[in-house]
Amino acid sequence: MTEQIARTPKQIGAAVRRRRRALGMNQKGVGTKTQLRQATISGLEAGEAGTQLRTLFSVLTALNLELVIRPRTQASTDKIEEIF
Amino acid sequence: MTEQIARTPKQIGAAVRRRRRALGMNQKGVGTKTQLRQATISGLEAGEAGTQLRTLFSVLTALNLELVIRPRTQASTDKIEEIF
DNA sequence: TTTGTTTATACGCTAAAGCGTATATAAATG
DNA sequence: CATTTATATACGCTTTAGCGTATAAACAAA
Numbered sequence: 272m273t274e275q276i277a278r279t280p281k282q283i284g285a286a287v288r289r290r291r292r293a294l295g296m297n298q299k300g301v302g303t304k305t306q307l308r309q310a311t312i313s314g315l316e317a318g319e320a321g322t323q324l325r326t327l328f329s330v331l332t333a334l335n336l337e338l339v340i341r342p343r344t345q346a347s348t349d350k351i352e353e354i355f
Numbered sequence: 356m357t358e359q360i361a362r363t364p365k366q367i368g369a370a371v372r373r374r375r376r377a378l379g380m381n382q383k384g385v386g387t388k389t390q391l392r393q394a395t396i397s398g399l400e401a402g403e404a405g406t407q408l409r410t411l412f413s414v415l416t417a418l419n420l421e422l423v424i425r426p427r428t429q430a431s432t433d434k435i436e437e438i439f
Numbered sequence: 440t441t442t443g444t445t446t447a448t449a450c451g452c453t454a455a456a457g458c459g460t461a462t463a464t465a466a467a468t469g
Numbered sequence: 470c471a472t473t474t475a476t477a478t479a480c481g482c483t484t485t486a487g488c489g490t491a492t493a494a495a496c497a498a499a
Contacts, residue, residue, distance in 0.1 A: 274425040278415070280408040286424045297475060311457060313477060321456060323486085324364040324411065325404035331362070331424075339423040340370045340415075341358040381445060395487060397447060405486060407456085 278343075281318030283327070288316040290334045304333040362427075365402030367411070372400040374418045388417040
Protein backbone atom coordinates (compact mmCIF):
# COMPACT_ATOMS: atom_id res chain seq x y z
CA MET A 272 0.00 0.00 0.00
CA THR A 273 1.99 2.97 -1.26
CA GLU A 274 -0.77 5.57 -1.21
CA GLN A 275 -2.07 6.68 2.14
CA ILE A 276 -4.88 9.01 3.05
CA ALA A 277 -4.09 11.59 5.70
CA ARG A 278 -6.73 13.71 7.38
CA THR A 279 -4.82 14.46 10.55
CA PRO A 280 -1.26 15.32 11.56
CA LYS A 281 -0.98 11.93 13.22
CA GLN A 282 -1.84 10.15 10.00
CA ILE A 283 0.65 12.09 7.97
CA GLY A 284 3.28 11.51 10.64
CA ALA A 285 2.63 7.79 10.56
CA ALA A 286 2.91 7.75 6.79
CA VAL A 287 6.21 9.58 6.94
CA ARG A 288 7.52 7.11 9.47
CA ARG A 289 6.55 4.11 7.36
CA ARG A 290 8.22 5.61 4.35
CA ARG A 291 11.38 6.44 6.23
CA ARG A 292 11.62 2.90 7.51
CA ALA A 293 10.86 1.47 4.09
CA LEU A 294 13.89 3.40 2.86
CA GLY A 295 16.01 2.05 5.70
CA MET A 296 16.73 5.44 7.16
CA ASN A 297 16.76 6.69 10.73
CA GLN A 298 15.58 10.05 12.06
CA LYS A 299 19.11 11.34 12.38
CA GLY A 300 19.73 10.66 8.70
CA VAL A 301 16.60 12.49 7.67
CA GLY A 302 17.65 15.34 9.94
CA THR A 303 20.99 15.55 8.22
CA LYS A 304 19.43 15.65 4.76
CA THR A 305 16.91 18.29 5.77
CA GLN A 306 19.01 20.32 8.22
CA LEU A 307 16.46 19.59 10.91
CA ARG A 308 17.12 18.10 14.32
CA GLN A 309 16.42 14.47 15.01
CA ALA A 310 14.00 15.73 17.67
CA THR A 311 12.10 17.70 15.06
CA ILE A 312 11.69 14.63 12.88
CA SER A 313 10.52 12.75 15.93
CA GLY A 314 7.82 15.37 16.54
CA LEU A 315 6.61 15.31 12.97
CA GLU A 316 6.31 11.53 12.98
CA ALA A 317 4.50 11.67 16.31
CA GLY A 318 1.89 13.90 14.68
CA GLU A 319 2.53 17.14 16.57
CA ALA A 320 -0.07 19.49 15.16
CA GLY A 321 2.15 22.54 15.52
CA THR A 322 4.67 21.23 13.04
CA GLN A 323 5.22 23.71 10.26
CA LEU A 324 4.63 23.12 6.57
CA ARG A 325 8.25 24.02 5.99
CA THR A 326 9.26 21.04 8.10
CA LEU A 327 6.79 18.67 6.52
CA PHE A 328 7.75 19.49 2.95
CA SER A 329 11.46 19.33 3.69
CA VAL A 330 10.99 15.81 4.97
CA LEU A 331 8.71 14.82 2.11
CA THR A 332 11.39 15.89 -0.31
CA ALA A 333 14.08 13.99 1.57
CA LEU A 334 11.94 10.86 1.45
CA ASN A 335 10.92 11.41 -2.14
CA LEU A 336 7.25 11.74 -1.26
CA GLU A 337 4.59 14.05 -2.56
CA LEU A 338 1.11 15.03 -1.54
CA VAL A 339 -2.06 14.87 -3.52
CA ILE A 340 -4.90 17.10 -2.41
CA ARG A 341 -8.38 16.10 -3.45
CA PRO A 342 -12.02 16.19 -2.37
CA ARG A 343 -12.93 13.57 0.19
CA THR A 344 -14.57 10.58 -1.35
CA GLN A 345 -17.05 8.22 0.24
CA ALA A 346 -14.67 5.37 -0.41
CA SER A 347 -11.90 7.08 1.49
CA THR A 348 -14.29 8.06 4.24
CA ASP A 349 -15.13 4.40 4.74
CA LYS A 350 -11.47 3.52 4.88
CA ILE A 351 -10.76 6.13 7.49
CA GLU A 352 -13.53 4.94 9.75
CA GLU A 353 -12.03 1.48 9.89
CA ILE A 354 -9.43 2.99 12.14
CA PHE A 355 -11.95 3.70 14.93
CA MET B 356 -8.94 18.48 -12.47
CA THR B 357 -9.88 17.56 -8.90
CA GLU B 358 -6.60 15.98 -7.84
CA GLN B 359 -3.61 18.21 -7.40
CA ILE B 360 -0.03 17.42 -6.59
CA ALA B 361 1.61 19.54 -3.91
CA ARG B 362 5.31 19.53 -3.21
CA THR B 363 5.53 22.96 -1.65
CA PRO B 364 3.51 25.13 0.72
CA LYS B 365 2.69 27.42 -2.17
CA GLN B 366 1.19 24.59 -4.16
CA ILE B 367 -0.93 23.37 -1.32
CA GLY B 368 -2.04 26.93 -0.63
CA ALA B 369 -3.04 27.38 -4.24
CA ALA B 370 -5.01 24.14 -4.18
CA VAL B 371 -6.84 25.22 -1.05
CA ARG B 372 -7.71 28.52 -2.63
CA ARG B 373 -9.09 26.90 -5.77
CA ARG B 374 -11.19 24.57 -3.72
CA ARG B 375 -12.52 27.35 -1.52
CA ARG B 376 -13.55 29.34 -4.56
CA ALA B 377 -15.08 26.29 -6.19
CA LEU B 378 -17.26 26.00 -3.12
CA GLY B 379 -18.19 29.67 -3.36
CA MET B 380 -16.71 30.58 0.02
CA ASN B 381 -14.62 33.50 1.16
CA GLN B 382 -11.75 33.47 3.64
CA LYS B 383 -13.88 34.91 6.38
CA GLY B 384 -16.34 32.05 6.01
CA VAL B 385 -13.60 29.46 6.23
CA GLY B 386 -12.27 31.30 9.27
CA THR B 387 -15.63 31.05 10.95
CA LYS B 388 -15.91 27.33 10.30
CA THR B 389 -12.41 26.66 11.53
CA GLN B 390 -12.16 29.26 14.31
CA LEU B 391 -9.19 30.76 12.54
CA ARG B 392 -8.74 34.39 11.54
CA GLN B 393 -9.31 35.48 7.98
CA ALA B 394 -5.67 36.61 8.04
CA THR B 395 -4.57 33.09 8.92
CA ILE B 396 -6.46 31.64 5.97
CA SER B 397 -4.88 34.28 3.80
CA GLY B 398 -1.43 33.19 4.93
CA LEU B 399 -2.10 29.53 4.28
CA GLU B 400 -3.36 30.22 0.78
CA ALA B 401 -0.35 32.42 0.12
CA GLY B 402 1.88 29.46 0.92
CA GLU B 403 3.50 30.72 4.10
CA ALA B 404 5.89 27.93 5.02
CA GLY B 405 5.48 28.51 8.74
CA THR B 406 1.82 27.57 8.69
CA GLN B 407 1.13 24.78 11.13
CA LEU B 408 -0.29 21.39 10.30
CA ARG B 409 -3.11 22.11 12.74
CA THR B 410 -4.14 25.05 10.56
CA LEU B 411 -3.85 23.15 7.31
CA PHE B 412 -5.91 20.19 8.45
CA SER B 413 -8.60 22.37 9.99
CA VAL B 414 -9.04 24.08 6.66
CA LEU B 415 -8.92 20.83 4.71
CA THR B 416 -11.74 19.52 6.86
CA ALA B 417 -13.77 22.68 6.40
CA LEU B 418 -13.38 22.38 2.64
CA ASN B 419 -13.98 18.64 2.65
CA LEU B 420 -10.54 17.88 1.29
CA GLU B 421 -8.08 15.16 2.13
CA LEU B 422 -4.44 14.46 1.46
CA VAL B 423 -2.87 11.46 -0.13
CA ILE B 424 0.78 10.84 0.57
CA ARG B 425 2.68 8.76 -1.90
CA PRO B 426 6.09 8.23 -3.46
CA ARG B 427 6.93 10.70 -6.19
CA THR B 428 6.35 9.26 -9.59
CA GLN B 429 8.05 10.18 -12.81
CA ALA B 430 4.70 11.10 -14.27
CA SER B 431 3.99 13.53 -11.49
CA THR B 432 7.50 14.90 -11.73
CA ASP B 433 6.83 15.76 -15.35
CA LYS B 434 3.59 17.46 -14.43
CA ILE B 435 5.25 19.57 -11.78
CA GLU B 436 7.91 20.80 -14.13
CA GLU B 437 5.30 22.16 -16.47
CA ILE B 438 4.76 24.86 -13.90
CA PHE B 439 8.22 26.34 -14.41
C1' DT C 440 -17.07 56.77 -10.34
C1' DT C 441 -19.16 55.13 -5.75
C1' DT C 442 -20.21 51.66 -2.85
C1' DG C 443 -19.79 47.15 -0.93
C1' DT C 444 -17.15 43.03 -0.56
C1' DT C 445 -13.07 40.51 -0.22
C1' DT C 446 -8.28 39.91 0.68
C1' DA C 447 -3.75 41.58 2.37
C1' DT C 448 -1.25 43.77 5.86
C1' DA C 449 -0.09 46.00 10.44
C1' DC C 450 0.62 46.27 15.70
C1' DG C 451 1.39 44.35 20.19
C1' DC C 452 0.72 40.08 22.67
C1' DT C 453 1.09 35.18 24.16
C1' DA C 454 2.23 30.62 23.19
C1' DA C 455 5.05 27.51 21.20
C1' DA C 456 8.25 25.59 17.20
C1' DG C 457 12.73 24.68 16.25
C1' DC C 458 17.40 25.44 17.65
C1' DG C 459 21.93 23.43 20.10
C1' DT C 460 23.04 20.48 23.40
C1' DA C 461 22.46 16.74 26.40
C1' DT C 462 20.47 12.73 28.31
C1' DA C 463 17.02 9.16 29.22
C1' DT C 464 14.56 5.36 27.26
C1' DA C 465 13.85 1.92 23.95
C1' DA C 466 15.15 -1.23 20.52
C1' DA C 467 18.24 -3.92 18.13
C1' DT C 468 22.46 -6.71 17.99
C1' DG C 469 26.62 -9.30 19.56
C1' DC D 470 23.39 -10.46 29.56
C1' DA D 471 26.33 -6.17 27.56
C1' DT D 472 26.65 -2.92 24.14
C1' DT D 473 25.51 -0.38 20.41
C1' DT D 474 22.01 2.09 17.83
C1' DA D 475 17.74 4.58 17.55
C1' DT D 476 14.15 7.40 19.38
C1' DA D 477 12.01 10.34 22.93
C1' DT D 478 12.54 13.96 26.06
C1' DA D 479 14.62 18.04 28.61
C1' DC D 480 16.60 22.93 29.26
C1' DG D 481 17.30 27.63 27.88
C1' DC D 482 17.13 30.49 23.88
C1' DT D 483 15.45 32.96 19.67
C1' DT D 484 12.10 33.33 16.32
C1' DT D 485 7.58 33.35 14.81
C1' DA D 486 2.50 31.59 14.23
C1' DG D 487 -1.81 32.87 15.39
C1' DC D 488 -4.47 35.88 18.24
C1' DG D 489 -7.69 40.36 18.55
C1' DT D 490 -8.15 44.34 16.42
C1' DA D 491 -7.82 47.54 12.80
C1' DT D 492 -6.97 49.31 8.36
C1' DA D 493 -5.22 49.32 3.57
C1' DA D 494 -5.53 47.62 -0.82
C1' DA D 495 -7.72 44.99 -4.39
C1' DC D 496 -11.87 43.55 -6.60
C1' DA D 497 -16.69 43.44 -7.91
C1' DA D 498 -21.08 45.42 -8.61
C1' DA D 499 -24.34 49.28 -9.03
